[in-house]
Amino acid sequence: MELTPFMKSLGLKYPIFQGGMAWVADGKLAAAVSNAGGLGIIGAGNAPGDVVEAEIKTAKSLTDRPFGVNVMLLSPYAEDVVKVILAHQDSIAVVTTGAGNPGKYVADFKAAGIKVIPVVGSVALARMMERVGADAVVAEGMESGGHIGKLTTMALVPQVVDAVKIPVIAAGGIGDGRGMAAAFMLGAQGVQMGTRFLVATESKVHPNYKKAVLKAKDASTMVTGDFAGHPSRVLKNKMAKKYIKLEKAEALKDKPDFAELEELGSGSLRRAVIDGDTATGSFMAGEIAGMVHKEQSAAEILQDVYQQADKLLSGKD
Numbered sequence: 001m002e003l004t005p006f007m008k009s010l011g012l013k014y015p016i017f018q019g020g021m022a023w024v025a026d027g028k029l030a031a032a033v034s035n036a037g038g039l040g041i042i043g044a045g046n047a048p049g050d051v052v053e054a055e056i057k058t059a060k061s062l063t064d065r066p067f068g069v070n071v072m073l074l075s076p077y078a079e080d081v082v083k084v085i086l087a088h089q090d091s092i093a094v095v096t097t098g099a100g101n102p103g104k105y106v107a108d109f110k111a112a113g114i115k116v117i118p119v120v121g122s123v124a125l126a127r128m129m130e131r132v133g134a135d136a137v138v139a140e141g142m143e144s145g146g147h148i149g150k151l152t153t154m155a156l157v158p159q160v161v162d163a164v165k166i167p168v169i170a171a172g173g174i175g176d177g178r179g180m181a182a183a184f185m186l187g188a189q190g191v192q193m194g195t196r197f198l199v200a201t202e203s204k205v206h207p208n209y210k211k212a213v214l215k216a217k218d219a220s221t222m223v224t225g226d227f228a229g230h231p232s233r234v235l236k237n238k239m240a241k242k243y244i245k246l247e248k249a250e251a252l253k254d255k256p257d258f259a260e261l262e263e264l265g266s267g268s269l270r271r272a273v274i275d276g277d278t279a280t281g282s283f284m285a286g287e288i289a290g291m292v293h294k295e296q297s298a299a300e301i302l303q304d305v306y307q308q309a310d311k312l313l314s315g316k317d
């Protein structure tokens with residue numbers, strides 16, 4: 001498979017991005033993916049600027065290859081994280097954004113020589129991003145783990161490809177070379193995967209979290225947070241079921257108590273990733289968790305996925 005000029009301009013061997021997963025995607029994981037020829041991405045999540053800065057320094061110390069940082073726009077620290085990224089502009093090749101509209105930051109990133117690749121869940125936002133100067137977009141379907149939009153990857157990707165001239169990277173529901181090949185057939189130039197990298201050898205995710213992904217089946221995920229306007233795909237567990245129950249109860253009230261829901265969800269991703277707390281943690285994962293069967297190094301994951309996709313797309317065997 002020939003890399004497109006855009007993917008070549010990022011200095012990649014494989015047109016595969018590692019999703020900027022909050023709490024999970026640290027400097028070490030990002031460097032491992034970048035060293036192996038993909039695009040490693042540090043997930044800022046809700047972390048303050050100094051914490052993100054430390055991860056950028058870690059990645060920089062571990063790789064000479066390009067890597068990126070994901071800005072989670074709902075974070076109270078998003079503005080600080082943007083400042084940190086601009087201060088390290090020489091070492092950061094790409095910024096991706098999630099959970100919002102990064103319009104006001106695009107010009108500053110571009111002026112700093114950083115490529116801006118917003119994650120979008122709709123054609124409208126993709127068009128807007130192209131208009132404000134984004135270099136590419138990640139079109140992410142609701143098969144993804146974590147915060148999601150409403151459309152599926154199969155429906156979203158070709159519609160975004162038709163709507164914009166900038167390159168489109170597909171995300172959501174891609175866990176192996178078949179998914180990658182399918183994304184290319186839909187017009188994508190690259191893919192982004194999160195769930196598959198959750199269980200990478202270099203991922204610091206708690207063993208209980210990795211185990212939960214490895215034993216997941218096709219129907220093991222569910223979507224919480226829809227009622228409060230922040231739908232999030234997670235592995236089914238006690239916490240997710242409790243959250244849904246509370247959401248349903250609040251939805252029946254004239255004046256729903258969003259604070260109570262917020263309190264239940266607060267810190268739950270940290271409890272999953274760091275503590276491996278299967279009772280009160282939110283184990284964010286995509287629908288492809290059911291086909292992730294083994295822990296592998298980032299390099300093995302990239303090679304496996306790419307080789308399978310390449311074979312399928314070239315029509316060999």
Ligand code: TUI
Pocket residue numbers: 022045072074097098099100101119120121125140145146147148149230232284
């Ligand atoms: O951002 C993600 N995935 C995430 S962020 C995250 S941390 C979090 N946890 C709980 C609640 C909220 C955040 C965990 N996973 N993916 C990219 C993505 N962006 N998916 C959907 C969107 C999106 C949604 C709405 C992008 C823009 C948008 O609205 C744009 C507007 O016009 O405001």
